[in-house]
Amino acid sequence: MLIVAALYHFTRFPDPAALKPGLLELCLAQGVKGSLLLAPEGINGTIAGPRTGIDAVVAAIRALPGCDGLEWKESYAQTMPFGRMKVKLKREIVTMGLPDVDPLARVGNYVAPAEWNALISDPDTVVIDTRNDYEVAIGTFKGAVDPGTRAFGEFPTWWKENHARFAGKRIAMFCTGGIRCEKSTNYLLGQGLNEVYHLKGGILKYLEDVPEAESLWQGQCFVFDNRVSVGHGLVPGGLGTCGACRRPVTEADRQHPTYEEGVCCPACVNDYSGTDRARFRERQKQMQIAARRGTRHLGS
DSSP, X not given: OEEEEEEEEEOOOSOHHHHHHHHHHHHHHTTOEEEEEEETTEEEEEEEEOHHHHHHHHHHHHTSTTOTTOEEEEEEESSOSOSSEEEEEOSOSSOOOOTTOOTTTOOOEEEOHHHHHHHHHSTTEEEEEOSOHHHHTTEEETTOBOOOOSSGGGHHHHHHHHGGXXXXXXXXXXXXXXXXXXXXXXXXXXXXXXXEEEETTHXXXXXXXXXXXXXXXXXOEEOSSTTOEEOGGGOBOOOEEOTTTOOEEOHHHXXXXXXXXXXXXXXXXXXXXXXXXXXXXXXXXXXXXXXXXXXXXXXX
16 A cells, blocks of 8 residues: 655745755655655645655655645555656746745635535635636536636636626635645735635545535546546545546546547547647557556556
């Protein structure tokens, strides 16, 4: 059994590049794989490995400047959900594209999973899903507004075009693990709103803490690793991903006439050139060869 740890923390890193070599070396030495993003505003990522390895990496991150308050969420996987370990340098640990948005200055009111149902069931509350459209498509909270964004950076434009719909309402927002809401709530507070709330720990913490019989969550929660999705109790949901666009793929998608394994799905059938498709088909062929040999293709 492997531990999967999802984490983020906003802090000031004057030189994120200086932190990269040590983190990467430690992860490799501890048998930990996944992805960590470093930026001047902090750290974000999901990693998986043995209990001792995850403990060592988390301890090292908590020892970084300003990271002693790091919180993380754990789930489990029977097999390694990542193919390699990557530590990347980014401008933002979650991309919104607005330099003035600063979660370290202020954020909305945190709401614990146990109190979330009461808040979003109140008719004076508007519930907004801040995730991307393909994530919302496989699961969301009952009655939540879907902005239909393909990237988080589109959220401010969507808000400016739609905010009049929500006048006089309190706003409650949620995302996978909580990081996007740190920025989206800061953004709304900067737009003059007062009653802004967000789900502490995100959907993952809600699915871990709230019994399914009491849950207002519907469907699966997309996760950014080879498990693809999880449900109540953080049990893997059994979905696949499109080899081209990496969106989740359901059984209905696989039966669609436009679906081609490893090449395209109904959501991206018009998004790639013939050259791209040829490259995807070759990759799929190599993956099948690797599978027959009992090895793992790095593009899988």
